[in-house]
Amino acid sequence: MALSDKDTRWKTIMLALVAAEVASAFEVSMAFAALPTFYRLFQDPALVGWVITAYLLVAAAASAICGRIGDLYGRSRVLIGMLILAALGSLISALSSSLEGIVFGRAVQGVAAAVLPLCFGLVRENISQARIPLCIGIVAGTASTAAGIGFVLGGVCIDYLSWHWIFYISTAVAVLGLLLVIAFLPVSAGKASEEKVDILGGVLFAPAVAGILFALTKGSAWGWDDQRTLWLGGGSLVLLAFWAWYEARHSNPLIDVRLFANRQLAMSNLCYALIALGAMQFAQVLFVLLQQPTWTGVGLGMAATAAAALKLPSSLVAIVAAPWGGVVAGRHGGRRALLYGLFFLVTGWAALTLHHSTIWFVGFAVILNGIGTAIAFSAVPNLIVEAVPAQRVSEVTGLSQVIRTTFMAIGAQMIAFIFATQTISDPAQGPGTYPAGPAFQLAFLTITLLCVLSVFAALALPKRRPDASREAVAQPASHS
Numbered sequence: 001m002a003l004s005d006k007d008t009r010w011k012t013i014m015l016a017l018v019a020a021e022v023a024s025a026f027e028v029s030m031a032f033a034a035l036p037t038f039y040r041l042f043q044d045p046a047l048v049g050w051v052i053t054a055y056l057l058v059a060a061a062a063s064a065i066c067g068r069i070g071d072l073y074g075r076s077r078v079l080i081g082m083l084i085l086a087a088l089g090s091l092i093s094a095l096s097s098s099l100e101g102i103v104f105g106r107a108v109q110g111v112a113a114a115v116l117p118l119c120f121g122l123v124r125e126n127i128s129q130a131r132i133p134l135c136i137g138i139v140a141g142t143a144s145t146a147a148g149i150g151f152v153l154g155g156v157c158i159d160y161l162s163w164h165w166i167f168y169i170s171t172a173v174a175v176l177g178l179l180l181v182i183a184f185l186p187v188s189a190g191k192a193s194e195e196k197v198d199i200l201g202g203v204l205f206a207p208a209v210a211g212i213l214f215a216l217t218k219g220s221a222w223g224w225d226d227q228r229t230l231w232l233g234g235g236s237l238v239l240l241a242f243w244a245w246y247e248a249r250h251s252n253p254l255i256d257v258r259l260f261a262n263r264q265l266a267m268s269n270l271c272y273a274l275i276a277l278g279a280m281q282f283a284q285v286l287f288v289l290l291q292q293p294t295w296t297g298v299g300l301g302m303a304a305t306a307a308a309a310l311k312l313p314s315s316l317v318a319i320v321a322a323p324w325g326g327v328v329a330g331r332h333g334g335r336r337a338l339l340y341g342l343f344f345l346v347t348g349w350a351a352l353t354l355h356h357s358t359i360w361f362v363g364f365a366v367i368l369n370g371i372g373t374a375i376a377f378s379a380v381p382n383l384i385v386e387a388v389p390a391q392r393v394s395e396v397t398g399l400s401q402v403i404r405t406t407f408m409a410i411g412a413q414m415i416a417f418i419f420a421t422q423t424i425s426d427p428a429q430g431p432g433t434y435p436a437g438p439a440f441q442l443a444f445l446t447i448t449l450l451c452v453l454s455v456f457a458a459l460a461l462p463k464r465r466p467d468a469s470r471e472a473v474a475q476p477a478s479h480s
Helices: 003-008 010-042 050-073 075-095 099-126 129-160 164-184 199-203 205-222 227-249 257-261 263-277 279-291 304-332 334-354 359-387 390-421 437-459 467-473
Strands: none
Touching: 010 050, 010 075, 010 099, 010 129, 010 164, 010 279, 010 304, 050 075, 050 099, 050 199, 050 205, 050 390, 075 099, 075 164, 099 129, 099 164, 129 164, 129 304, 199 205, 199 227, 205 227, 205 390, 227 257, 257 263, 263 279, 263 334, 263 359, 263 390, 263 437, 279 304, 279 359, 279 390, 279 437, 304 334, 304 359, 334 359, 334 437, 359 390, 390 437
16 A cells, blocks of 8 residues: 555544454453353353353464464455454354354354454554554554443343344444445455465364363263263364474474473463463353342342443553553563562452452452453563564464463363352242352362462563563564
């Protein structure tokens, strides 16, 4: 695009990119509001967890490969494909009456996770240099703000319409984003390259992890010594081992496991994984706790809209906490910023472990979790910037994104499994099977312990002066 075009068309281009990112954010957040309803309808907390897990596993694979495919074939073409699939997946879930259909649709929706890194790359491609920082900030802010709106909108659908409308709205927003992208976004030129895309390495880990998680989900029903459990679990472990072997020997791997030989990268990503496994499950735990009927002895009986509104403060404090974490990382290094964030996380989850029966106290814990997560997730990219050469920052932050999303998927199923260990139902109170009090207690305790383990991993990071990395700290990490 000519420079004059970049100067005159940037507003319509940004309109298209913002609409695409709103569609992506809605796919992530709106489904959480429906989890208590799905518990009541399908009466199997472990299988309902796949509504979140299936999305996140596909999201991890999409994040791994779509940036590279966009470089080769054109980011705008890939973005159009992602929005088509997101709309199709939402429509499948909206029209489904079975849990299997909803989960399949959610898996297709998972490709929407690739929209954000593609939008960052498209900003660089289509916006003049002077406006790039502003426009990247707009896209990043849209991701956070739209996710918060999605929580509330999902609650409104549950309270006043039906759960199907969550996915009808997601379909409509994805179609709107698609039309605006087609209308206003210039066609990207692909880059000719003889280098083959490591698609196998980018996607093979997802079915391996899914197989392991599904074997664990069905193990109690099938029997832990049942051939189905053993073959599925064992075969998935073999597939995961093959993936690690394949990537370690690939000349240009999409997910370069050899990077973990660097102590700072290894410990930083371990912290990322532990936070994703535990603290990032807050929405899944929160919406169930707040909306669960009071007759269960642990639920707070809130409407879905009110429960979503209670989470909004965590999004608001993140607006301040994340930049503050970046300032701390710039002055004292990412290690100290990460430890500050983990302090808030440990405090919040330990408090919930001790007490979670009053709305105001849960709201206080929401704020602590929001502060801690925002600081920690601004600290990890800074730790990466400190440890790698400038030309490899995008590659390594992309790897970290895959790790975070994969472990969020594992954590979602871990919480669903914990919720299924002890359940409560009462036909006199209506249909539905819900997690019992001890299941919530175990979930809170598990997440608290994962946060404590994150502290030990952060303490194992080398003490490093930021020095020359300060300039890079200010730049948003993204796939290009």
